[in-house]
Amino acid sequence: MRPNPEFQRNLWLEITPHRLIATPLIFGGFYYLILFWGEQGEQTLLLTSLWMFILFAGLWGAYQSENALVAEIQNKTWPLQRLTSISPWTMTWGKLFGSTLFSWYAGLWSLGVFVLTYLLAPENFLFPRPDRKWIMLSHGVGPAILFTVGVAVQFHAWGFLVGMWQLQNKFSKSKRRSGTSLLLSLFLLPTVITASFEPVKWSKNVHWYQWEFNEFWFWLATLYIFLAWVITGIYMQMRRELQVSNPPWVWQIFLIFVLAFAMGFPQEKDIISLNGLNLWVARLLLGWGLMVVFTYLILLWERSDGVDIRRLFHLWKAQRIREALCELPRWWVTSALAWITAAVLMTLHGVYGGTFLADDGEVLNLYGFVAALMCFLMRDIALLLYFYFSDKPQRALGTAIVYWAVLYWLIPMLLGVVWMDALNPLFLPDGSVNLAYAVLPPLVQAALMWRYTIRRWRTRFGTPAV
Amino acid sequence: MSLIEVKDLTFEYPGKRALDRVSLVIEPGTVTALVGPNGAGKTTLMNCLAALARPVSGDIRIADISVLDHPRECHRMIGFLPDFYGLYDDLTVRQCLKYMALAQNIAIGKVAATIQLTARRMHLLDRLDDKVANLSRGLRQRLAIGQAIIHDPKILLLDEPASGLDPKARHQLSELFLELRDEGKTLMVSSHILSELEDYSTHMMVIHDGKLQEHTAIKDQEIQNVKTLVLSLTRPVEGLAEALSRVPRVTRIQENGTTLEFIFEGTDADQHQLLKQILNKGWPVCALAVREKNLQETYLEKFGAHPHAS
Numbered sequence: 001m002r003p004n005p006e007f008q009r010n011l012w013l014e015i016t017p018h019r020l021i022a023t024p025l026i027f028g029g030f031y032y033l034i035l036f037w038g039e040q041g042e043q044t045l046l047l048t049s050l051w052m053f054i055l056f057a058g059l060w061g062a063y064q065s066e067n068a069l070v071a072e073i074q075n076k077t078w079p080l081q082r083l084t085s086i087s088p089w090t091m092t093w094g095k096l097f098g099s100t101l102f103s104w105y106a107g108l109w110s111l112g113v114f115v116l117t118y119l120l121a122p123e124n125f126l127f128p129r130p131d132r133k134w135i136m137l138s139h140g141v142g143p144a145i146l147f148t149v150g151v152a153v154q155f156h157a158w159g160f161l162v163g164m165w166q167l168q169n170k171f172s173k174s175k176r177r178s179g180t181s182l183l184l185s186l187f188l189l190p191t192v193i194t195a196s197f198e199p200v201k202w203s204k205n206v207h208w209y210q211w212e213f214n215e216f217w218f219w220l221a222t223l224y225i226f227l228a229w230v231i232t233g234i235y236m237q238m239r240r241e242l243q244v245s246n247p248p249w250v251w252q253i254f255l256i257f258v259l260a261f262a263m264g265f266p267q268e269k270d271i272i273s274l275n276g277l278n279l280w281v282a283r284l285l286l287g288w289g290l291m292v293v294f295t296y297l298i299l300l301w302e303r304s305d306g307v308d309i310r311r312l313f314h315l316w317k318a319q320r321i322r323e324a325l326c327e328l329p330r331w332w333v334t335s336a337l338a339w340i341t342a343a344v345l346m347t348l349h350g351v352y353g354g355t356f357l358a359d360d361g362e363v364l365n366l367y368g369f370v371a372a373l374m375c376f377l378m379r380d381i382a383l384l385l386y387f388y389f390s391d392k393p394q395r396a397l398g399t400a401i402v403y404w405a406v407l408y409w410l411i412p413m414l415l416g417v418v419w420m421d422a423l424n425p426l427f428l429p430d431g432s433v434n435l436a437y438a439v440l441p442p443l444v445q446a447a448l449m450w451r452y453t454i455r456r457w458r459t460r461f462g463t464p465a466v
Numbered sequence: 467m468s469l470i471e472v473k474d475l476t477f478e479y480p481g482k483r484a485l486d487r488v489s490l491v492i493e494p495g496t497v498t499a500l501v502g503p504n505g506a507g508k509t510t511l512m513n514c515l516a517a518l519a520r521p522v523s524g525d526i527r528i529a530d531i532s533v534l535d536h537p538r539e540c541h542r543m544i545g546f547l548p549d550f551y552g553l554y555d556d557l558t559v560r561q562c563l564k565y566m567a568l569a570q571n572i573a574i575g576k577v578a579a580t581i582q583l584t585a586r587r588m589h590l591l592d593r594l595d596d597k598v599a600n601l602s603r604g605l606r607q608r609l610a611i612g613q614a615i616i617h618d619p620k621i622l623l624l625d626e627p628a629s630g631l632d633p634k635a636r637h638q639l640s641e642l643f644l645e646l647r648d649e650g651k652t653l654m655v656s657s658h659i660l661s662e663l664e665d666y667s668t669h670m671m672v673i674h675d676g677k678l679q680e681h682t683a684i685k686d687q688e689i690q691n692v693k694t695l696v697l698s699l700t701r702p703v704e705g706l707a708e709a710l711s712r713v714p715r716v717t718r719i720q721e722n723g724t725t726l727e728f729i730f731e732g733t734d735a736d737q738h739q740l741l742k743q744i745l746n747k748g749w750p751v752c753a754l755a756v757r758e759k760n761l762q763e764t765y766l767e768k769f770g771a772h773p774h775a776s
Contacts, residue, residue, distance in 0.1 A: 005568035009554070012561055076552030080613065082518055083541050084569035243517050243537035307478045307522060314523045393480040460481075 006086060006094025010068075014101040027052075027109045042121035049114040050148065057107025057152040061100040062159035068099035069163040078167075088239040096234065100156050107152065115141055139216055147216075150223045155188075157230040164237045165301055169397070208264040222261075229254055245326040248333075255294060255337050259287045278352035284345040288370065291338035292377060298330045299384055305393040306461045331381065338377065342370050356431065368438030369431030375442035376429055380404060382449035389456045469494040469621065469652050470515065475524035477510050477676075484510040485521065486676040492654065492669075494620070497647050499667035499684075500656040501765060507676040508656040509549055512623045515654070516546045528621065542570070545614035549625040549656075555599035559590055559609055562598060563616060570617035580616060587645075588612040589638075604635030611642065615651075622646060624655045628662045640665040660762040672765065695737070697726040697744070698753040706749060713740065727757065 034048050035041045072078040081091070097104075118141045204215040232254070236246050263283040270282070277285070308329070315324040349366050356366040383403060387396035411427050425433050426441045470492040477485040484507045492498055500508050513519040514526060517537035526533040533540045554562055563581045572580050585591045588608040593601065601609065607627065615622060628636045643653060643666040654671075657663055663670075664684075672680040699706075707721045710728065715736060719728040730737065741754050 002574060003568060005565050008568065009557070009561075009565045013554075013556055072552075075554075076548070076550050077554065078552075079516075079518055079546070079548045080551065080566075081569070083516060083544065083546050084566070085538065085542055085571040085617075086569050087538075243520065305480045307480055310478065311520065311522045318523075391481050 004090050004094040004098075005084075006081075006091055007098040010094070010098025010101055014098070015105060019102060019105070023106050024109055027106070027113070031113050042117055046114060046117045046121065049110045049117065052110040053107045053114065053148060054152070056103050056110060057100075057149075058155045061103035061107070061152060062155040064099045064103055064159070065096055065156040066159035066163040066166075068095045068160065069167055073167060082242055088242050088244055089235055091242065092231070092235045092238045096156060096160050096231070099160075111145065111148070115145065118144075143216065143220065147220055147223070150220065150227060154223060154227050154230065157227060157234060160234050161230060161237070164234065164241070167241070168237075168301075169303060169394075207267050229257070245323065248325040248328055251330050252333055252337070255291065255334060258290060258294070259337075259341070262290050263287045277354045277356060278348065281345065281348050281352055281354065284341060284348060285366075288338065288341040288345050291334060291341050292373060295331055295334040295338050295377060296380070298334050299381065300397065302330055303388070303393075303397075304329045304331065304385060305388045305396070306457065309457075310461050335377065335381065339374065342374055346370060362432055364431035365433075365435055365438065366431060368433065368435045369429050371435075372425070372429035372431075372438045372442050375439060375446045379442060379446040379449045382446065382453045386449065386453040386456055389453065389460055467494075468492060469529060470654075471525075471527045472515070473525045473527075475511075475514060475521050475526060477507075477514055477519065477521040477524075484676050485514070487524070488673070488676070488678045490671065490678060490681055492652060494652050495647070495650050496668045497643065497653040497655065497666050498669040498671050498681075499660070499663035500654055500671050500673065501658060501660055501663070502673040502679075504658060506673045508658075508673055509625055510676075511673065512546070512548075512625050512654065512656060516544055516623055517541060518546075542617065543620045545611075545617070545619040545622045547610055547614045547622075547624045547627055549629075551610045553598045553606055553610060553613075556597070558595050558597055559585070559601070560594040562609060562613060563594075566613040566616045572617060584612045584616050587615075588642075604631055604638070607631060607635065607639065608642075611639075615646070620652060622651055622653045624653065626657055627655060628657065628659065636662055660765055664762075670765065692729065692731050694757045695728055695730045695740075696753075696755050696757045697728075697751065698755075699724045699726075700750040700752050703749055709747070713743065716740070 031045060031049065034045050037044070069078070072081060086094070205212050206215050206218045208218070232250065236250055239246050263286060266279065266282045266286055268279055308327070312324055312327045312329075315321075315327060346367055356364045356369075380400075384396060384400040387393070387399045390396065407427055412424055415421060415423050415427075424430055425437050429442070430438050468491040470490070472488055472490045475485050475488040476483065488507075488511065500511070502508055510519065514521050515528075515533070517526075517533045517540050520534065528540045528543055531539050531543075554565070557565070560581060563584055564577060567577045567580050581594075582591070585594055588611065590605065590608055590612065593605060598606065598609065611624075611627070614624075628639055631639065640662070643655065646653060647666055647668075653666075655663055655667065667684055669681065669683050671678065697710075702724055707719050707726060710716055710726065711719055715730055715732045717729045717731070719726055730740065732740070744751055744754070
């Protein structure tokens with residue numbers, strides 16, 4: 001079998017003879033101390049070894065995978081790699097698993113200790129109440145390993161994506177190594193730990209559409225399905241980096257998958273709190289909200305400077321439609337899907353009726369809220385593009401974030417302080433006011449912002465490329 | 467048949483047009499000196515040719531394959547040494563070469579032989595087990611070029627390959643490029659130090675402000691029988707320059723003590739006649755030689771100190 005050169009290179013760099021020998025010695029000594037420290041040695045060992053696995057394989061791996069690509073940029077070896085015959089997929093898995101080799105090596109020693117302790121220690125000592133176990137261990141050691149390994153790879157994959165984002169947005173040129181993914185992982189860690197170590201009853205179930213699943217298996221499957229999506233995302237991004245065009249439909253399929261997945265969660269019993277909204281309206285409301293969130297996420301992820309859009313127009317004019325579709329910014333597709341779900345949502349709401357209540361019992365106008373939010377979304381897209389079309393597009397994202405913070409947080413807060421909450425619909429989507437007052441202010445803002453943005457585009461990029 | 471064909475290539479960075487409708491054709495087996503001031507667009511052009519950057523518009527074909535449509539196929543034909551290249555300092559020279567051999571899809575059975583061959587060509591055989599971090603600047607350059615040519619590419623793009631090298635290393639680099647040229651490789655070498663290009667270049671391409679100003683064969687003028695002659699005397703002779711200016715085909719005389727330099731347009735037979743005339747006049751001539759036109763002169767002759775002055 002032909003070795004993956006990228007994995008092989010990482011193997012040379014990461015697994016040195018020194019590390020190979022020293023790691024088990026250090027871990028062995030550490031765990032030996034824990035086992036004979038205090039009275040509940042086995043339980044402490046079980047917990048510590050799992051923590052160490054998450055710390056080493058998970059957190060440290062996320063840091064390593066994030067810097068896999070960032071380090072190539074800093075060391076100026078990335079152009080060389082891009083010119084090789086390594087395929088995008090080989091590069092993806094070679095970097096993702098190669099850069100984390102040492103963290104896996106160190107982590108697997110801890111996982112081994114964990115498994116041994118679990119198998120050898122008396123179970124009634126670890127779990128005094130047989131009907132309650134940690135959620136992760138509720139189905140035995142095998143599924144527990146599947147879960148923790150899945151979480152670790154998920155961390156790595158997200159770390160890698162963060163590295164690719166830095167590469168795309170040119171944040172990777174500073175000499176410092178980035179710890180963004182480490183921070184993100186630390187932020188997520190309490191959730192993972194709580195979810196993993198929470199003592200639960202064996203029989204807890206999840207309802208998804210009309211089906212019922214065991215909670216552990218459902219979330220385990222979800223973990224791996226979304227891991228597959230994250231790796232697909234890395235692979236698609238890697239293709240772009242290696243100048244290979246991406247088929248335009250992968251992102252759409254992902255969005256539709258997310259939409260279908262999320263819409264399965266609202267159940268009849270849940271929507272009582274939304275007071276009589278039709279089940280499918282409630283599901284679409286969630287799906288539409290997610291599409292709006294994804295539009296913002298992709299705006300943060302993807303650069304859309306004037307040059308890219310100019311290239312797109314050029315391809316379109318040259319009737320190279322397939323290539324133009326491949327170059328289509330993903331926020332176009334995502335916002336289009338947000339519009340489609342909004343339209344279907346409002347139509348269904350019109351058909352089925354029902355009221356939409358706020359927490360305080362006030363009746364909200366769903367049409368007004370959805371339309372206002374969509375107008376704000378369009379205004380925000382125009383605002384970001386306005387900065388991207390400026391002389392310094394590299395600052396566009398940061399500037400837009402500041403403006404969004406002012407518009408969505410600072411001004412409404414100030415209005416609240418001076419008892420002028422009635423002006424809130426000017427800055428926030430509000431379903432509690434009449435339809436015209438909810439929709440007109442963001443509509444005017446969106447129209448004005450687009451006018452300015454198009455004018456700037458014409459001024460700066462008005463001359464055709466050819 | 468041309469090996470590289472570029473048509474109406476336009477590349478933009480946000481706020482700056484780096485290449486403006488550049489069109490060019492490069493024949494196989496040539497060595498093109500890509501010259502121009504800093505920021506002229508040389509590196510961008512190389513990045514586009516190497517399929518590392520996507521232009522706004524235009525077309526690039528290498529051996530009739532579209533670089534934009536099939537970048538990975540083109541990569542197999544190209545070796546590229548960027549201006550600021552990096553090496554894996556923690557690996558040995560052998561590991562670096564093995565990595566590149568595997569990365570360039572060289573058959574497993576041929577990897578060891580390829581490493582040996584490349585190391586021999588780059589004079590790195592005795593350094594194979596040295597850590598890259600311990601190599602000198604010149605050796606690092608050799609390794610970088612070795613990595614770029616390990617898959618025996620048809621085309622080699624080199625961006626400022628001699629920057630930072632000492633005179634000996636520069637000379638070795640020139641020799642290497644001559645070897646590669648003789649093997650039939652097509653080279654494009656970018657530099658703003660023209661003197662380092664003249665030993666091996668067959669063509670000169672001048673780029674300025676993103677526009678292609680000139681693309682000619684360096685020897686064109688010699689083919690057209692235009693040469694610079696240097697007449698050396700044993701002692702200065704008064705009125706010699708004036709007398710020489712009356713000789714047909716002689717122009718632009720520059721007198722400097724016992725030497726006179728002038729442009730002569732004519733065949734070898736015409737040059738023989740000129741020498742005969744000079745000797746018949748009884749002037750104290752000790753030599754008449756053709757001075758090879760250096761690249762810098764050709765460049766300055768056409769574009770002055772600033773190429774856009776043309």
